[in-house]
Amino acid sequence: MSAALSTSEPSYPGAVAPERTRALDSFGLPIRLSEWGDPAAPPVVLCHGMFDHGRGFDTLAPLLAERFRVIAIDARGHGESGWCDAYPWHVDVLDVVNVLRSLDRPARVVGHSRGGGLATDAAIRAPELVRQLANLDGFGPPPDGFGIPGVPRDARSLPERFADFLDDRRRSTRTHGASRVYASLDDLVERRRAQNPRLTREWLRYFVFHAARPMARGWVWKADLRAARGFGPWKPEWVGPGWRALRSPMLAVIGSEPDTWGPLPESILGDRLANVAQLERATVAGAGHFIHMEQPRATADLLLSWLDRS
Amino acid sequence: MSPRARKIAHGELELALHELRSTSRSGAPADATPLVLVHALEGSARDWLPHGEAILAAWRGPVFAIDLAGHGESDWRVGGAYTPELFAADVDAVLAAIGRAALAGAGVGAYASLLVAAARRDLVPGAVLLPGRGLAGGGALPVASGRAPDFAPEVARDTRGGSSAQLASRAACDPLVRACLEDVRPVDYAESFAGAARALLLAADGDDLPPWWRAVRGAPPAKAAPREAAAAVAALAEAIA
Numbered sequence: 001m002s003a004a005l006s007t008s009e010p011s012y013p014g015a016v017a018p019e020r021t022r023a024l025d026s027f028g029l030p031i032r033l034s035e036w037g038d039p040a041a042p043p044v045v046l047c048h049g050m051f052d053h054g055r056g057f058d059t060l061a062p063l064l065a066e067r068f069r070v071i072a073i074d075a076r077g078h079g080e081s082g083w084c085d086a087y088p089w090h091v092d093v094l095d096v097v098n099v100l101r102s103l104d105r106p107a108r109v110v111g112h113s114r115g116g117g118l119a120t121d122a123a124i125r126a127p128e129l130v131r132q133l134a135n136l137d138g139f140g141p142p143p144d145g146f147g148i149p150g151v152p153r154d155a156r157s158l159p160e161r162f163a164d165f166l167d168d169r170r171r172s173t174r175t176h177g178a179s180r181v182y183a184s185l186d187d188l189v190e191r192r193r194a195q196n197p198r199l200t201r202e203w204l205r206y207f208v209f210h211a212a213r214p215m216a217r218g219w220v221w222k223a224d225l226r227a228a229r230g231f232g233p234w235k236p237e238w239v240g241p242g243w244r245a246l247r248s249p250m251l252a253v254i255g256s257e258p259d260t261w262g263p264l265p266e267s268i269l270g271d272r273l274a275n276v277a278q279l280e281r282a283t284v285a286g287a288g289h290f291i292h293m294e295q296p297r298a299t300a301d302l303l304l305s306w307l308d309r310s
Numbered sequence: 311m312s313p314r315a316r317k318i319a320h321g322e323l324e325l326a327l328h329e330l331r332s333t334s335r336s337g338a339p340a341d342a343t344p345l346v347l348v349h350a351l352e353g354s355a356r357d358w359l360p361h362g363e364a365i366l367a368a369w370r371g372p373v374f375a376i377d378l379a380g381h382g383e384s385d386w387r388v389g390g391a392y393t394p395e396l397f398a399a400d401v402d403a404v405l406a407a408i409g410r411a412a413l414a415g416a417g418v419g420a421y422a423s424l425l426v427a428a429a430r431r432d433l434v435p436g437a438v439l440l441p442g443r444g445l446a447g448g449g450a451l452p453v454a455s456g457r458a459p460d461f462a463p464e465v466a467r468d469t470r471g472g473s474s475a476q477l478a479s480r481a482a483c484d485p486l487v488r489a490c491l492e493d494v495r496p497v498d499y500a501e502s503f504a505g506a507a508r509a510l511l512l513a514a515d516g517d518d519l520p521p522w523w524r525a526v527r528g529a530p531p532a533k534a535a536p537r538e539a540a541a542a543v544a545a546l547a548e549a550i551a
Contacts, residue, residue, distance in 0.1 A: 088396070162503075232394075
């Protein structure tokens with residue numbers, strides 16, 4: 001038996017596996033839903049961030065499940081959901097809308113990071129299906145875009161960069177979307193820790209176990225790397241004004257601690273959030289970008305006090 | 311469609327490429343530039359048939375017509391992801407299969423042809439853009455109207471109601487392609503592509519055309535062409551001769 005296959009599922013204090021899982025058909029693609037709590041209770045839908053997965057809510061969801069039916073989505077190309085050969089933003093938003101349409105009544109939606117952006121756009125798309133929206137540090141990239149500190153921005157023209165996209169499309173296959181094989185779960189932990197140094201190794205071991213799949217020679221991420229390879233016009237200055245159409249109340253949450261990603265400088269965040277008609281803001285102490293993973297109890301208490309009971 | 315069709319690959323998809331004429335016209339050089347026709351949104355290669363004879367008379371080289379993904383005899387994309395940039399990649403898949411070619415596109419196919427003509431200037435000697443469905447997209451700026459998407463079938467409402475594949479059998483094209491009635495087409499984005507194309511002909515004029523079209527019309531390589539498809543193709547033949 002390989003080392004990978006002999007690794008048993010890690011446990012983590014407070015983490016509870018979903019009580020139910022199912023696949024929802026969204027335009028022919030299976031979308032994995034993980035559920036906790038009384039199926040007859042009011043629904044709360046959870047949307048994870050880029051290259052994360054629904055099991056990242058294993059510590060938050062059971063706390064919310066005291067009062068709600070909690071439904072965590074694996075976004076397309078992530079977790080146990082299906083892969084497709086292209087991932088434009090609008091279909092990810094429509095997946096969330098399809099989940100909302102599948103429920104028996106309007107829901108509260110909670111999204112983290114990219115999932116906060118998706119949740120917000122889903123609420124704009126389907127206002128009648130969203131009662132309340134909590135956005136956990138999902139307020140878009142900084143004004144200079146998705147740049148990586150220390151890496152020079154791509155100064156080439158749009159057509160030159162689009163040629164790269166076309167070259168990439170010519171190579172696009174399922175194996176093209178697969179990541180390399182990691183020898184051990186610890187290697188995955190260290191890879192993720194390099195990106196998110198605030199997350200503890202103990203939590204990451206639990207998190208990456210569900211983010212990766214054991215193969216004969218080691219582990220590969222479940223996420224389709226093609227999910228980050230889109231092309232189209234997009235401008236950071238579109239982010240805030242787009243929220244003027246939001247009709248649901250938004251609870252905008254950030255962590256108190258600086259992190260490798262977010263929170264945005266207050267001058268930028270405040271300007272963007274000024275477009276939200278019904279806004280409340282909150283800061284979770286002792287958390288960076290991964291608010292609910294770092295402080296699940298405090299995040300749950302905040303959400304349970306804000307989300308209404310009906 | 312009566313012309314011969316072959317399948318070409320774009321990633322995991324198979325696209326239908328129809329051959330209106332697989333070789334050069336008699337009397338023309340055997341290596342005359344091929345032409346690829348790119349239909350409008352919710353159309354198919356069949357849309358060119360009424361103009362087929364006239365287009366064949368206007369062009370010396372081989373003439374092909376693609377069915378874009380989600381249209382005609384081409385595969386639908388699992389999960390319903392369609393953007394003009396992905397349609398452009400469908401057109402680029404044709405270039406990967408047949409090599410250098412000029413493009414004639416209508417509607418969203420015109421916009422996709424613009425993107426390909428700029429990014430693949432070594433493979434595309436010129437393109438003619440024709441009006442048609444999907445020409446405007448959602449406009450030059452994001453629309454923050456909050457309206458529900460009218461192109462997204464509610465496949466998730468009733469799990470007994472049928473899968474997307476079953477919906478597929480009821481429609482001529484994937485309803486999700488209608489996302490291309492909403493995508494943002496900024497003027498500066500279109501202009502930067504227009505500036506990189508080798509020859510660009512625009513077969514329509516007027517204030518009712520979308521902002522990206524009017525911007526491209528003012529860009530250096532762009533010239534006017536007749537509105538009728540075969541006449542526009544004849545103008546393209548002349549422009550790249």
